[in-house]
Amino acid sequence: MHSFTEENYLKTIYAISLRQDGDVSTNALAEVTATKAASVTDMLRKLADKELIHYKKYQGVRLTEEGERLALQIIRRHRLWEVFLVDKLGFGWDAVHDIAEELEHIRSDELTARLDAFLHYPQFDPHGDPIPTQTGQMPETEYRKLSDVNEGEAVRLMGVLEHSTAFLQHLDRCQLTLGCAVTLGEINPFDRSVRVVSETGQPIFVSHEVARNLLVE
Amino acid sequence: MHSFTEENYLKTIYAISLRQDGDVSTNALAEVTATKAASVTDMLRKLADKELIHYKKYQGVRLTEEGERLALQIIRRHRLWEVFLVDKLGFGWDAVHDIAEELEHIRSDELTARLDAFLHYPQFDPHGDPIPTQTGQMPETEYRKLSDVNEGEAVRLMGVLEHSTAFLQHLDRCQLTLGCAVTLGEINPFDRSVRVVSETGQPIFVSHEVARNLLVE
DNA sequence: ATAAAAATTTAGATAAGTCTAAATTTTTAG
DNA sequence: CTAAAAATTTAGACTTATCTAAATTTTTAT
Incomplete structure (x- = not known):
């Protein structure tokens, strides 16, 4: 092994x-x-x-094909455990990476299958990353970066490209939660920062650096 | 560390x-x-x-005191994970030992505390073994071996001394489940095997070898 | 009480994963 | 196109946890 x-x-x-x-x-x-x-x-x-x-x-x-199969298996386990930690144990999405990093190495197919069922076969982890299937397929996603969206467009936050604790906590403080719908206001031509308006009508200022790391659909 | x-x-x-x-x-x-x-x-x-x-x-x-504190912490994690695997993921009690053996080494106090809460603070694992407290106390139990019980006594199965898959599966086949109440029939003087009668009135024959490894109260 | 047996420790070796320093290959810039 | 820089590999060493074989200590049995 x-x-x-x-x-x-x-x-x-x-x-x-x-x-x-x-x-x-x-x-x-x-x-x-x-x-x-x-x-x-x-x-x-x-x-x-x-x-x-x-x-x-x-x-x-x-x-190689076999190497990729193994990599996807590990990523599958990592992401399933992240769902467990957030959805079942109530961890914040910014606090689960290191623990999942250890859990992912427990190589029991039955454990993984039962965990998957227990979590109701989630397709995405708490950061919006797709969970590879049992047969080793990585689901395709067609998300755009928020930084590529035009003024006036209405989009929904679907994932992040940056997974650091600092970035995730920043999003928490801004009330930028996965799944929330926002409409783009004007893009500041100087620093490319942008104002977005959430469902509740609340305006949120987003730097280009943040927008580049947010995935939307 | x-x-x-x-x-x-x-x-x-x-x-x-x-x-x-x-x-x-x-x-x-x-x-x-x-x-x-x-x-x-x-x-x-x-x-x-x-x-x-x-x-x-x-x-x-x-x-040493510190060594025992660590040992109890590891045993606590092991037993909590066993409860999770059986109660939440639906594993059989004979199939969880090896997986818990890996999970027990994940050293996150927050993980352990949240898991404990998620499981509603169980006091015993699926084999009836007491779960050490967060502060490192091993709860005392006062169980007797079934082999020390007298004819006619009514007792309840509370735990096992032997944890092998073979033994646990044998108990499953006999319908000897933790928590079930049984009354002792005669003890065979030749091989010390004993007939017990379960709540449902079903008679079950128990060898001395099995009785020695069953804990009751 | 002492010799044989059993248990334990020491000595020296191995494999995995890492390191530093030196050597080699590839890339880049003038 | 070639010399300097950057990237990569090799050589040799260290640590952890293990092993076998030999040496030592303790226990047991006569």
């Missing part, structure tokens, strides 16, 4: 692949896993031996 | 201490942890350095 650490590398390779095209570099992995490039190289050799990644020295890596 | 492995040793030392008096031997630990005596010795030196156990070479070990 593969270790806790190997699972984290697979998950990280998948995550980096999503936000760029081409292969994933050693340095990018070192940064995200908070290790040194030399350590990453060692692990890549190991994952390549197990045929979980395609790896050519100096050329970066890409998951 | 202490490792996953150190936690398992503490838990094991506590468990062995309960079922014998005097200090716990290296060999006993090696057997339960499925390692070799030499490996146990190494770990004991380490736990002694951290002042989690009292250890004198060749003399066996005993938990």
Whole structure:
């Protein structure tokens, strides 16, 4: 079987692949896993031996089919546990990442299936990220960034691109909750900040930095 | 902080201490942890350095106050997760031990407290074992073994001493469920097997081996 | 009381995952 | 196009938890 650490590398390779095209570099992995490039190289050799990644020295890596299957399994478990922590245990959406990071490594298909049923087969986690299916499909979403929406459009907040505690707590303070409907007011041409109006009619000022990290439909 | 492995040793030392008096031997630990005596010795030196156990070479070990506090914390988490797995996810009581063995190592006091509340502060796990309190007290129970009960007495099944899957499944097949009331019929003088009669009037034959591992009140 | 048996510890080795420092390859800029 | 910079890999070392084999201590049985 593969270790806790190997699972984290697979998950990280998948995550980096999503936000760029081409292969994933050693340095990018070192940064995200908070290790040194030399350590990453060692692990890549190991994952390549197990045929979980395609790896050519100096050329970066890409998951094999089996590697991607495993990565999606881990992400599925992570997101299901996040739903559990928020919906059932009442944690804030900004407080669940680290705990889910541990829970995701419990490799029991029956546990995952029962948890899924207990949560009524959720399709999205508390941050709006889609939950991969049992068969390893990542549901497609067609969300736009709030920063790409035009003045006057009415949209609904569906997810976040940034998952840091600081960002999520900022959204809480602004009353920007997933699922809430907002209408775009004028976009400030100087700093591209924007005023949005929530269902309750309350105006909320949103910086471009925040708008770039909010997904809407 | 202490490792996953150190936690398992503490838990094991506590468990062995309960079922014998005097200090716990290296060999006993090696057997339960499925390692070799030499490996146990190494770990004991380490736990002694951290002042989690009292250890004198060749003399066996005993938990310090801090060691016992940690052991009870781990056992508390283990048993709370077992309640979750059985009561909320619908696992059989014979199928939860291994999964709880992994969940117990997630060291978040907030997670444990919220799980406890979500489960409505259970006092016993699915096998009738008491759940240590948040402050590290192991609730006392005054159960007798079914093998010590006299003919004609009416008792209620409250727990098990043996936790193997095989034993628990045997009880399921006999319809011997925790909480069920039974009256003792005659004890066979030859093999000390006993006939018990359940609430429904159904007679159940119980070997001495089984009776020795059933706790009643 | 002492020799044999049992239990325990020590010594030295291994595997996983990490590190630093040095070497190598690839990329970039003039 | 080539030299410097950046990225990556290799070499050698460390830590944790384990092992086997040998040495030591304790217990047991005569």
